Amino acid sequence: xxxxxxxxxxxxxAGFRASGRTLLLLALVLLAALLALGLGSxxxxxxxxxxxxxxxxxxxxxxxxxxxxxxxxxxxxALGLLVGASLALCGGAYQGVFRNPLADPYLMGVASGxxxxxxxxxxxxxxxxxxxxxxxxxxxxSVSLSLWLARxxxxxxxxxxxxxxxxxxxxxxxxxxYLLLLTEDRVRQVFSFTLGNLAFGGxxxxxxxxxxxxxxxxxxxxxxxxxxxxQLGDLTARSLGLPVERLRLLIIVAASLVTAAAVSYAGxxxxxxxxxxxxxxxxxxxxxxxxLPVSALxxxxxxxxxxxxxxxxxxxxxxxxxxxxxxxxGPFFLYLLRQSRDE
Amino acid sequence: MYRLLPVLLLAAATSAAATTxxxxxxxDLGRRVTLQAEPKRVVSVLPSTTETLCALNxxxxxxxxxxxxxxxxxxxxxxxxxxxxxxxxxxxxxLKPDLVVVSKYGKLAESLTAAGITVLAxxxxxxxxVFSKTLVLGRVMNREAQAKALVIQMRRDIxxxxxxxxxxxxxxxxxxxxxxxxYTVGPNSFIGVLLGKAGAVNIIPASLGDFPKISPExxxxxxxxxxxxxxxxTARARPGWAGIAAVKSGRVTAIAPGSPLDNLLTRPxxxxxLALAALAKIVHPELFR
Numbered sequence: 001x002x003x004x005x006x007x008x009x010x011x012x013x014a015g016f017r018a019s020g021r022t023l024l025l026l027a028l029v030l031l032a033a034l035l036a037l038g039l040g041s042x043x044x045x046x047x048x049x050x051x052x053x054x055x056x057x058x059x060x061x062x063x064x065x066x067x068x069x070x071x072x073x074x075x076x077x078a079l080g081l082l083v084g085a086s087l088a089l090c091g092g093a094y095q096g097v098f099r100n101p102l103a104d105p106y107l108m109g110v111a112s113g114x115x116x117x118x119x120x121x122x123x124x125x126x127x128x129x130x131x132x133x134x135x136x137x138x139x140x141x142s143v144s145l146s147l148w149l150a151r152x153x154x155x156x157x158x159x160x161x162x163x164x165x166x167x168x169x170x171x172x173x174x175x176x177x178y179l180l181l182l183t184e185d186r187v188r189q190v191f192s193f194t195l196g197n198l199a200f201g202g203x204x205x206x207x208x209x210x211x212x213x214x215x216x217x218x219x220x221x222x223x224x225x226x227x228x229x230x231q232l233g234d235l236t237a238r239s240l241g242l243p244v245e246r247l248r249l250l251i252i253v254a255a256s257l258v259t260a261a262a263v264s265y266a267g268x269x270x271x272x273x274x275x276x277x278x279x280x281x282x283x284x285x286x287x288x289x290x291x292l293p294v295s296a297l298x299x300x301x302x303x304x305x306x307x308x309x310x311x312x313x314x315x316x317x318x319x320x321x322x323x324x325x326x327x328x329x330g331p332f333f334l335y336l337l338r339q340s341r342d343e
Numbered sequence: 344m345y346r347l348l349p350v351l352l353l354a355a356a357t358s359a360a361a362t363t364x365x366x367x368x369x370x371d372l373g374r375r376v377t378l379q380a381e382p383k384r385v386v387s388v389l390p391s392t393t394e395t396l397c398a399l400n401x402x403x404x405x406x407x408x409x410x411x412x413x414x415x416x417x418x419x420x421x422x423x424x425x426x427x428x429x430x431x432x433x434x435x436x437x438l439k440p441d442l443v444v445v446s447k448y449g450k451l452a453e454s455l456t457a458a459g460i461t462v463l464a465x466x467x468x469x470x471x472x473v474f475s476k477t478l479v480l481g482r483v484m485n486r487e488a489q490a491k492a493l494v495i496q497m498r499r500d501i502x503x504x505x506x507x508x509x510x511x512x513x514x515x516x517x518x519x520x521x522x523x524x525x526y527t528v529g530p531n532s533f534i535g536v537l538l539g540k541a542g543a544v545n546i547i548p549a550s551l552g553d554f555p556k557i558s559p560e561x562x563x564x565x566x567x568x569x570x571x572x573x574x575x576x577t578a579r580a581r582p583g584w585a586g587i588a589a590v591k592s593g594r595v596t597a598i599a600p601g602s603p604l605d606n607l608l609t610r611p612x613x614x615x616x617l618a619l620a621a622l623a624k625i626v627h628p629e630l631f632r
Contacts, residue, residue, distance in 0.1 A: 041560040065564075071583035072560050125599075128523070128577050181429050184411070185600040185609075192524035199525065199559050202582030316561040317551050 021283060022294060029081075029301035036077045036308040037069055041316035044069055071202070079201035079209065079265070080307045081300035084272050086213045086262040088299020090255035091273030092280070092292050093220045096227040097251045098158045104274035105259040108165040108252060112172035113142025114263040118193045119176040123183050131193065132208075132264040139260035142172055147252065155245045161252070196269035196322045198307050205265040212261035217296065219254040223247065224288040231286070271326045272299050275333050282336045302329055362485040371447050371476075372464040381485045382442035382461075386424060386435050388451065391612035392444045392465060393418055395477050398493055398613035399486045407438045414606070414614070436460065442483075467611040470536040474498070477613065493613060500616035501540065504623050507630045508542030515626060517543035518562050518589070520572035521554065525562075529553045533611050541622040542630075543569060563587060569626060570595045596625055 038049040044065050055062055056070030090105040098107070106112075117138025121131045149164040150156055180187050226247050229237045234244050259273075276299040277291060284290050306325040311318045367377045386407040387393040393412035396405060402415065407422045409430075422438060425431035430451050435443055436458050445451045447466040455462045463483065467476040474494045481490020519528050519538055528535040530545045532553035538545055546565035547555065562570075563583050570578055570589040574597035578590050589595055598605050607618035624631045 041558045042564055067583050067586060068560050068563055072563060075582055128574075129580065181426070183600075184426050184428060185605070188522040188524070188526065189600070192522050192526075195524075197524060200523070200581055202580075204580075204582075311558045311560075316558050317555040318558050320556075 022297075025294065025297055025301070029297055029304070032301050032305045032308065033077050033081065036080070036304050037073050039308060039312050040068070040073060041311070042068065075203045075206050076198050076201045076307065077304055078206045080198055080304040082206060082209050082213050083198070083262040083266040083269065084276075084303025085296035085300035086209070086217070086258045087269065087273035088276035088280075088295040088302075089217055089220055089292055090259045091299075092277035092288070092295040093223075093227065093251050093255045094273075095277055096230060096288055096291075097248055097255075098162060099231065100158070100162065101278070102274075103162075105255065106169070106263075106268070106270075106273070107162065108146045108256055109142035109169035109172060110139045110256055110259045111263060111268045112169040112176070114139040114260060115190075115194045115268065116142070116172045116176045116179075117264075119179050119190050122186050122190050122193070123179050132205075135193070135264040136260050138172070139263060140256070142168055143252070143256040143260070147249070156248050156252075158248075161248075193267050195320055196267035198266055198303075198321060199311075199318065201266065209261045209265050212258050216254045216258035216261075220251065220258075221292055223251055223254075224292050227251070227288040227292075231288075268322075269303065269325065270322050271329055272303055275329045276302060279329070279333055279336060282340060360487070362482050362487060366483065368463075368479070368483070370464040371466045372452055374452065374464070376461065376463050378442065378461060378463075378483060380441070382440075382483065384438070384440045384442070385484075386438055386440040386443040387412060388424060388427075388430065388443065389446045389466065390414070390606070391467060391473075391610040392480070394610065394612040394614060395480050395493075396444075396484070399481060399484065399489045401484055401486065404484070406440055407435060432458070444480075468533060469531075470533055470611075470615075473533075473611045473615050476611075497613060497616055501619055504616070504619050505540050508540065508623050508627055511542045511627055511630060514542050514544050515568040515594070516546050516565065517569040517571060517626065518546050518565070518567040520570070523573070523577075524556055525559060526554055526556050529555060534608055537608070537615075537619050537622050538571075538626075540619055541626040543626045559584070568592070568594060571625065572596075572598045 037053065038044050038046055042065060048065065049069050052062065052066035052069035053074065055066055056074065062070055087105050091103070094103040094105060094107055095101060114135040115138070117135040118131050120138070121134035126134065146161065146165040146168045147156070149168065150160040152160065180190060226242055229240055229242050230244065230247065238244050277295045280291055280295045280298055284294050302325065306328055307321050309328070310321045310324045313319060362381070364380050365377050367375060370376050383404055384406045385396065385404045387396060387405060388409040390409065390412045393405065393408050394414055396402065397415050397418065402417055405418060405421055407424045408418050410423050410426045412418050422434065424434045427446065427449050430449060432451070432454050435455065440460060443455050443460055443462050445462055445464050447464055452462045452464060465476050465480055467473045474497070477494055478490050481487045517538060519534060521527060527547055528538070529547050529552050530536070530539055530549045535545055535553065546562070546567045547557065551557070559581065566588050568588045570587070573595060575590070575593060575595040578584050578595045584590055598608065604621055607614055607621055
């Protein structure tokens with residue numbers, strides 16, 4: 001019994017040490033956000049940046065470069081934080097619920113479903129404002145289909161979930177590819193969506209994604225303790241009184257909603273959801289009550305920092321944010337991996 | 344001098360001799376290709392090649408075209424042999440062509456050559472290449488004089504438009520969006536050159552390359568008077584774009600994929616003067632009433 005307790009619950013001293021790191025991370029994320037507001041195709045002095053934010057918040061008229069700070073960069077940073085946090089949080093939750101280190105938020109076919117929705121909307125020539133809605137519908141349809149196919153009676157075996165998610169995803173991707181081949185001239189328009197892009201993130205997108213992230217995120221955070229128990233295996237968790245199947249369904253539904261909203265408005269941004277929870281696990285330990293919120297914070301920070309670099313390294317041109325995210329996080333993750341082997 | 348120019352050019356045109364076969368030349372894939380005789384059965388897999396061949400009065404020699412060739416209207420009756428990503432090699436071989444003109448992209452050349460078919464990659468991409476590749480195609484098809492005459496005709500039509508736009512008192516600054524990533528065009532790209540000749544000042548500097556992916560901030564900062572490739576409602580809805588001069592004045596022109604204007608602007612072929620005319624009319628409506 002004591003072994004179970006020590007696996008499921010962190011010792012208080014470890015928690016205390018971790019909080020120092022958490023504060024440092026918080027400071028870094030805030031710093032990245034502030035830099036992201038001031039730097040870009042035009043650099044804006046910190047005082048002017050803060051004044052623009054103040055003017056924007058208080059609803060005063062914006063002059064000159066204040067428009068860039070308040071209407072372009074601020075929502076872009078906010079959307080980056082929100083999407084990065086959503087993906088990292090869901091990635092962590094998926095890795096926990098499937099007990100699989102390769103799980104990421106797109107495991108249940110959210111990304112390919114969203115891609116198919118967006119492709120359909122573009123191919124059929126719908127208004128651009130409807131593309132995210134079509135993508136959201138595609139993502140949710142894809143997850144529902146995966147869940148339905150994986151179901152055995154009332155239970156959802158993880159292996160069946162993973163397999164059906166992968167297959168549903170492949171089918172959705174195949175249909176998208178076929179549709180694109182029929183209308184070659186719209187390929188780039190679809191790519192600009194599926195490759196992940198924060199360039200046109202505005203207040204509208206932030207306000208649409210926010211409720212999903214808040215409700216779904218809160219739900220996942222409340223289930224963190226249950227995720228800890230689930231790590232001991234289905235049998236043990238069940239013997240501890242955990243409704244394993246219902247819990248698994250709840251976590252998948254919550255995480256899918258959060259991911260689907262993020263993907264629909266920011267495109268398919270890879271890596272953040274897979275790697276951030278691993279990074280956090282190595283530095284903060286495996287307790288999901290710490291892992292999930294810290295992953296969200298780190299994921300938001302990673303995406304904001306990547307987006308900042310993506311639009312400043314070669315300014316005024318932009319790099320694809322997904323490339324920067326991977327180049328930034330990948331080597332750091334490999335470094336951590338080697339470190340832990342040496343221990 | 345201006346009056347003399349057509350005469351001189353015409354003299355140059357009539358000096359073209361008949362092509363002698365076998366003809367060996369290096370194509371746009373860097374392959375050495377030998378044509379044994381004047382091609383009589385041709386498959387074209389690029390809309391611009393189809394248009395050039397027809398402009399050289401060789402429409403009858405076409406036995407098959409790609410899915411996107413739709414001009415002149417007569418080619419739409421020809422067998423379709425697929426697109427860039429889904430070419431139908433079997434259909435091409437079945438048409439028994441003595442020449443298939445392909446693009447630089449895709450791997451058609453390898454499989455067709457293996458099937459014993461002469462393949463030539465001719466793929467104009469820049470403004471000047473439209474003319475030089477027309478001449479190459481003319482030589483390949485034994486229509487060198489016609490190709491030279493076509494080039495002269497095109498250059499003359501373009502000069503007629505340019506004379507007006509070059510001397511325009513005010514040249515609007517313009518932003519041209521290829522796709523909403525957003526990708527745009529530099530002044531040296533095909534569309535960039537046309538935009539300049541149409542009398543607009545591209546807000547994108549040449550140093551960024553021909554197809555840069557830019558930050559939307561740059562557009563806000565440069566504040567163009569004209570936006571092409573975005574519809575007004577989308578432009579207005581983009582964060583911070585409502586204050587851009589072009590959006591405020593409504594000088595925002597959508598170019599829908601596959602629309603006649605889009606086809607003109609994305610096909611570096613003989614309808615180049617028409618593309619320029621269409622663009623010039625958008626940039627300087629006051630000059631083309």
